[in-house]
């Protein structure tokens with residue numbers, strides 16, 4: 001396998017400069033890297049149409065949008081790059097497409113050009129409303145933790161018997177039902193308190209009843225600015241601990257864990273292999289680094305590269321990468337077949353990607369993790385864990401419980417639906 005296209009140290013690429021900062025100008029024109037987008041007076045204090053309202057808040061870019069100016073004709077991932085190029089070619093004024101890609105590359109995606117881009121985020125006071133949401137809550141686990149452990153045990157048998165399958169990522173869901181509709185903006189505001197993540201609200205159905213993906217992902221699939229590209233895969237995880245020394249011990253144990261390093265290495269290799277043919281430079285550190293969110297430790301690797309030519313867009317690259325072994329397994333086809341066989345639900349847009357692309361092919365795509373799909377009074381949360389030889393079913397089930405925490409805290413409940421008194425301090 002191609003581990004690395006050699007790069008000299010002095011050629012280390014700079015992180016992309018901030019481009020969209022919708023918090024800044026109250027109204028008027030906002031200049032970005034390649035484009036000028038006219039912001040509209042902020043209307044976020046009013047309840048926007050949930051079917052077509054989006055929020056995107058990463059380290060470099062923040063914006064919220066309302067309405068659909070035009071939808072990209074939906075299709076499978078193989079055709080995404082071509083459809084995006086056609087869209088911008090036939091809509092000369094269009095500057096931005098944003099949206100969600102499903103986990104399954106063959107299922108249709110959901111991208112659109114927003115009608116308007118708002119200049120500020122929802123009011124912080126909204127964050128308070130999430131915790132008190134709904135009087136009664138009913139939580140349904142699917143599969144149950146016991147069934148999830150059996151799925152993991154079955155995967156381990158196959159990994160042990162089939163030398164060709166080295167990793168599979170298995171997920172479970174929690175469905176939370178309340179007696180009032182969820183407000184995705186309030187959930188996003190609470191999720192956005194963790195600066196280490198990208199929080200988002202993204203419509204995943206543009207016609208019919210509103211369906212919205214809301215989440216707080218720590219994992220960058222791909223960012224492209226000009227010829228500079230970056231990916232930051234995560235794999236190998238441990239729950240954060242309240243006690244500081246126990247927390248450091250958990251991080252140190254994760255860093256030293258052979259099982260977690262193997263689980264991580266397979267992801268980095270697959271991403272390097274997928275990007276290498278498009279790059280004149282591509283580099284990744286030899287060892288992963290610790291990456292912290294408010295509730296999890298992860299092993300992460302910052303991969304940086306320089307593209308061969310200007311014709312390659314971020315959506316072309318996403319189509320090469322997705323789904324990575326971080327959220328699917330390795331080899332991809334076998335892992336995906338096993339996911340289909342063992343998981344008793346459709347992932348939909350969970351473990352897909354959310355993000356944006358501009359008319360020049362630059363953009364930013366994050367893996368849709370630590371997320372839930374809201375449909376009126378119901379939110380379905382998803383969490384998965386990578387299974388490799390040496391995984392322990394109970395530990396993997398525990399890892400998925402820990403991964404639910406970001407969303408559960410934002411909803412103000414625990415895994416059984418009981419209110420949290422002080423969900424986030």
Ligand SMILES: C=C(O[C@@H]1C=C(C(=O)O)C=C[C@H]1O)C(=O)O
Pocket residue numbers: 169171219234235236237298326327351369370382383384385386387403
């Ligand atoms: C599948 C998820 O997370 C992925 C799996 C990880 C792991 O197995 O350690 C870590 C980060 C993600 O790439 C999830 O959060 O649902």
